Structure formats: structure tokens, C-alpha cells
Amino acid sequence: xxxxxxxxxxxxxxxxxxxxxxxxxxxxxxxxxxxxxxxxxxxxxxxxxxxxxxxxxxxxxxxxxxxxxxxxxxxxxxxxxxxxxxxxxxxxxxxxxxxxxxxxxxxxxxxxxxxxxxxxxxxxxxxxxxxxxxxxxxxxxxxxxxxxxxxxxxxxxxxxxxxxxxxxxxxxxxxxxxxxxxxxxxxxxxxxxxxxxxxxxxxxxxxxxxxxxxxxxxxxxxxxxxxxxxxxxxxxxxxxxxxxxxxxxxxxxxxxxxxxxxxxxxxxxxxxxxxxxxxxx
Amino acid sequence: xxxxxxxxxxxxxxxxxxxxxxxxxxxxxxxxxxxxxxxxxxxxxxxxxxxxxxxxxxxxxxxxxxxxxxxxxxxxxxxxxxxxxxxxxxxxxxxxxxxxxxxxxxxxxxxxxxxxxxxxxxxxxxxxxxxxxxxxxxxxxxxxxxxxxxxxxxxxxxxxxxxxxxxxxxxxxxxxxxxxxxxxxxxxxxxxxxxxxxxxxxxxxxxxxxxxxxxxxxxxxxxxxxxxxxxxxxxxxxxxxxxxxxxxxxxxx
Numbered sequence: 420x421x422x423x424x425x426x427x428x429x430x431x432x433x434x435x436x437x438x439x440x441x442x443x444x445x446x447x448x449x450x451x452x453x454x455x456x457x458x459x460x461x462x463x464x465x466x467x468x469x470x471x472x473x474x475x476x477x478x479x480x481x482x483x484x485x486x487x488x489x490x491x492x493x494x495x496x497x498x499x500x501x502x503x504x505x506x507x508x509x510x511x512x513x514x515x516x517x518x519x520x521x522x523x524x525x526x527x528x529x530x531x532x533x534x535x536x537x538x539x540x541x542x543x544x545x546x547x548x549x550x551x552x553x554x555x556x557x558x559x560x561x562x563x564x565x566x567x568x569x570x571x572x573x574x575x576x577x578x579x580x581x582x583x584x585x586x587x588x589x590x591x592x593x594x595x596x597x598x599x600x601x602x603x604x605x606x607x608x609x610x611x612x613x614x615x616x617x618x619x620x621x622x623x624x625x626x627x628x629x630x631x632x633x634x635x636x637x638x639x640x641x642x643x644x645x646x647x648x649x650x651x652x653x654x655x656x657x658x659x660x661x662x663x664x665x666x667x668x669x670x671x672x673x674x675x676x677x678x679x680x681x682x683x684x685x686x687x688x689x690x691x692x693x694x695x696x697x698x699x700x
Numbered sequence: 701x702x703x704x705x706x707x708x709x710x711x712x713x714x715x716x717x718x719x720x721x722x723x724x725x726x727x728x729x730x731x732x733x734x735x736x737x738x739x740x741x742x743x744x745x746x747x748x749x750x751x752x753x754x755x756x757x758x759x760x761x762x763x764x765x766x767x768x769x770x771x772x773x774x775x776x777x778x779x780x781x782x783x784x785x786x787x788x789x790x791x792x793x794x795x796x797x798x799x800x801x802x803x804x805x806x807x808x809x810x811x812x813x814x815x816x817x818x819x820x821x822x823x824x825x826x827x828x829x830x831x832x833x834x835x836x837x838x839x840x841x842x843x844x845x846x847x848x849x850x851x852x853x854x855x856x857x858x859x860x861x862x863x864x865x866x867x868x869x870x871x872x873x874x875x876x877x878x879x880x881x882x883x884x885x886x887x888x889x890x891x892x893x894x895x896x897x898x899x900x901x902x903x904x905x906x907x908x909x910x911x912x913x914x915x916x917x918x919x920x921x922x923x924x925x926x927x928x929x930x931x932x933x934x935x936x937x938x939x940x941x942x943x944x945x946x947x948x949x950x951x952x953x
Contacts, residue, residue, distance in 0.1 A: 596785045599785075603756065603757050
């Protein structure tokens with residue numbers, strides 16, 4: 420009497436031998452081999468979005484189509500507006516994010532290792548998390564005026580609570596066994612931070628960095644929108660005020676493309692490298 | 701080698717609360733010199749707690765405990781845990797260097813020598829995730845020996861391994877110990893293992909007191925299959941059965 424899985428699933432039918440993965444792969448139709456891949460899925464997503472955008476612009480007159488947006492973007496490049504404004508924003512954004520990462524990691528580690536520090540800092544961090552980026556941008560413009568400082572400080576204030584929270588969670592999650600092992604061998608505190616705490620929280624720092632970039636980018640654009648002299652946010656507002664939605668959308672597409680490229684080309688390899696010990700076989 | 705003096709040691713968890721529980725109760729013993737001492741007892745009798753107090757990871761509630769090394773200074777300790785407790789993001793070699801005082805060429809050479817002793821000389825660049833459980837535990841043993849401790853603490857280091865791997869590691873431990881002759885305190889619930897490895901067995905009973913302190917005077921190296929070892933094991937197991945019956949019968953017995 421047969422006892423294969425086939426019998427259990429479909430009683431009364433004769434059992435069929437199970438096919439190996441090699442056999443299944445060889446017998447798969449050609450279209451499946453070509454299109455059932457990650458790359459194909461990503462391309463399909465972009466194409467689907469493009470089709471959706473075209474349909475939307477055809478239905479609603481106020482939604483600029485992709486061709487108009489791209490044309491405006493090319494015009495902006497020709498006018499020399501892109502590199503200069505992007506450069507200004509990147510400068511402000513870069514300083515704000517780097518400061519947020521350094522300060523956020525330090526505060527997160529401190530909160531994770533010290534009960535007293537955690538009690539002291541928990542409420543300010545919560546306030547920071549609750550404050551919308553738009554409010555920070557208003558405040559910094561009022562405090563610092565229309566220069567570089569306002570977008571830099573907005574970026575920092577918007578990003579830092581997310582870094583703190585992620586790093587804090589990472590430190591809290593460090594294995595008690597490893598901490599006890601370090602204590603039992605008398606490993607110095609600085610070496611514990613360097614070899615145990617920081618590597619353990621690398622993944623959380625990377626996640627915090629991703630949030631810092633996304634939130635910080637919102638912050639810098641808002642600060643430039645309301646009080647910038649130059650920059651991506653300032654230029655997007657120029658087109659918005661001129662009621663030229665294609666021009667406005669062109670800058671939106673540009674900064675989304677930047678964030679996606681940053682994520683794929685910088686964060687993905689960094690995170691992969693940070694976790695190479697986990698994937699080693 | 702180390703000198704350990706434990707005097708009237710007591711440990712109570714959750715003092716001052718309704719959940720207070722006394723795990724070790726007024727125990728006293730000495731350990732001196734190059735000797736292998738096992739601490740044996742049923743689960744919950746305080747074996748691991750005693751080891752943690754000796755290592756300094758836990759504080760004791762009452763009593764005294766002193767540990768001195770060869771030179772009269774505080775004893776240097778190595779610790780082998782139930783699970784290897786290796787940093788997963790550091791290679792084997794860097795894991796061993798993590799607990800060393802420095803990374804001088806002499807220290808690195810010494811660490812490599814101990815890795816070679818446990819048969820892992822070629823695995824220094826491997827991450828712990830690339831090693832089997834037995835290999836990871838061998839790294840843990842090498843790490844403990846490589847700090848050249850006065851006192852080596854081992855908390856059921858083979859309990860999570862399969863029988864064949866554990867047997868091989870016990871034999872390897874005996875060989876390394878024979879070469880280095882440290883003071884070892886070895887916690888186990890396995891009497892057979894204790895007899896195979898030890899010069900002395902301290903038996904703890906529920907309530908955290910010492911039931912018996914047994915000297916094992918058998919020649920080395922010992923193997924579990926040796927009839928003399930087996931006879932002694934049977935005798936000790938019988939005494940532990942008596943202890944269990946006495947504990948079950950209560951204080952009036």
C-alpha cells in the first residue's frame with residue numbers, strides 16, 4: 420500500500436513521483452524563465468507605474484504627463500538650474516544627516532547602556548519623534564532666517580530621533596549572554612562598545628540611517644520651500660507658485676530618483692557588507 | 701593555579717519580596733592548586749549560580765569568597781559556557797583576541813597555539829556561523845585556555861552537544877588540561893562525566909547545601925568504558941538516589 424504524500428492529499432488517486440527542482444526548472448516554459456525573475460519584477464513595476472501615470476494624466480487635465488515632465492526636466496538642465504540647486508541641497512542635507520547619524524548613534528548607545536540616561540532622554544526623543552518636519556522648518560526659518568543653517572538644522576532635528584530610536588532598540592537587543600561573557604572575562608568597556616555594541620547595532624544603525632535620509636530629505640525640502648535661498652525645495656516651489664505643475668513634477672521626479680539611487684547604490688551594498696558575517700556559509 | 705576559599709556563602713534571589721528564594725545556603729569549601737573539581741547536583745540546586753558568583757557575574761548575599769592566583773594577586777579566570785557565546789560578527793581568531801589583554805605578536809601566537817590544540821588551526825578566519833556546534837564549543841574552550849587563567853570555570857559545556865561530539869571533546873579537554881594543569885571548576889548534572897574528568901566531586905542538594913564532597917582517586921587518562929570508572933560511577937549514582945529519597949521524605953527523615 421502506497422504511503423506517499425500524494426495519497427494523503429488526494430485519497431483514492433495513485434501517487435505521482437515528486438519532481439526535483441532541476442527537473443522543474445528544465446521543464447518551465449521559456450517565458451517563465453525570462454519573466455519570473457527579480458529584475459523582471461522590478462522593471463514591470465516601473466512600467467506599470469508609467470502606464471498608470473499616462474492614464475492618470477489622460478483622465479485629469481491638472482496632472483502633467485510623463486513626456487511634459489521629462490521635457491521640463493531637460494529644460495531645467497539646459498538652464499543650468501539642476502546641478503547648482505541640487506548641489507546646494509545635498510550640501511545642507513549631507514551635513515544635517517551626518518550630524519544626525521553621529522549624535523543619534525551616540526545618544527542611542529547611551530540610552531541603551533544606561534538606565535539613568537534612558538530616563539533622562541526618553542521624553543525629549545519622544546517629542547522629537549512627534550514633531551512634524553513642517554513645524555521644524557517653520558521654527559528654524561524663524562530662528563535662523565533664509566540661509567543654509569535653517570535647512571541643515573531642520574534636517575538634523577527631523578532625522579535624529581529616528582536614529583536614536585533604532586540604535587536604542589539595537590542596544591537593548593544585544594544578547595545578555597554576550598554581555599555576561601564580556602563581563603566574566605573582564606573585557607574593558609571601550610572594547611565592549613567597539614567590538615560588541617557597535618557591530619551588534621550595525622543593522623539598526625543602517626535602518627536608522629535609511630530613516631534619517633528619508634525624514635531628513637523631507638526636512639531639507641520643506642525648509643527650502645518655506646525659507647530657502649536656492650536648492651531643490653526652493654526650485655520646486657518656484658514652479659508651484661507659477662502654477663506650472665509639469666515643472667513642479669519634474670523636480671519631484673528628480674529628488675525621488677535621487678533617493679532611490681542612494682538607497683540602491685549606497686545603502687544596499689553597505690548593509691550587505693555589514694551583515695556579511697551573518698550570510699557566511 | 702588558583703586558591704579558592706568559599707566561606708558560609710549564601711545567595712538569595714528577590715530578597716524582601718514574596719518571591720524570595722534561597723538558592724545557596726551557607727556553603728563552605730576550599731579548592732587549591734592544580735585540580736579538577738566538579739560540582740554536581742539536580743537541576744535548581746544552585747550549581748550555575750555558584751559558578752556565576754565565583755566568576756563575579758553574580759553577587760552573593762552573605763558569606764565570603766576569595767580567589768587568588770599563583771602570585772597572590774586576584775585569580776585570572778577563563779569561562780566556558782553551555783553555549784559558546786562567540787561574537788557572530790567576528791572571526792574565530794578575533795573572538796579569541798577579544799578577551800585577551802593585548803594583540804601583540806606573542807599574544808596572537810599563543811592564541812593560535814591553543815586553536816591548534818583543539819584542532820582548529822585552519823579555521824581562524826571562519827565566522828562562528830560557518831562552524832558546527834562542536835567546533836564552536838572547541839573555540840570556546842580554546843578561548844578560555846588561551847587567557848592562561850589561574851582558574852577555569854566550565855558550566856555544563858557539553859550538555860548541548862550530541863553524545864559522540866561530547867565524548868570527543870571530553871577526551872580533548874583531558875589532554876589539554878594534562879598539558880596546562882589549571883584549577884578547573886566544572887559544573888555538570890552528569891555524574892558519569894564528573895567521574896571521568898574530576899579529582900573531586902562536590903555534590904549539591906536541593907536547598908543549595910553541600911550533600912557530599914567526594915575525592916576521586918583514579919589514574920588518568922580515564923575513559924567512561926573503564927570498569928573502575930564505571931563501578932565508581934554506579935556507587936555515586938546510588939548515593940545520589942539516597943539523597944533524592946531523603947529530600948523527598950522531608951526534614952523529619
